[in-house]
Amino acid sequence: MAETRAQKNRALRQEALRAQLAEQCRVQHLIDNLKKIEGLDPESDTFANELAKYKEANAQRLKIMAKYLPDIKVTEVIDGTDEYKKAGELTDAQLKVILLESA
Secondary structure (H helix, E strand, C coil): CCCCCHHHHHHHHHHHHHHHHHHHHHHHHHHHHHHHHHHHCCCCCCCHHHHHHHHHHHHHHHHHHHCCCCCCHHHHHCCCCCCCCHHHCCCEEEEEEEHHHHH
């Protein structure tokens, strides 16, 4: 089925948005915030405020990532034979190989 110009443009915009979000909302930011939470002093006067700030930041990042960067289990992937398959149809070993090759 041929794509219309609008569908092609939409796909380009979505891919650009995914790339931007992948750069801005990296998992590393989440890990950094978790390390900051671990380093907080529970005896500090600002403990509750700092904890809430980092928890909310992580929650928002996860929400954005889930919206625009869907889980690999629900997306289509290409296996070694260049065939598209639903990720749920692949074994964990096949998914691991595909992820390692794409990294």
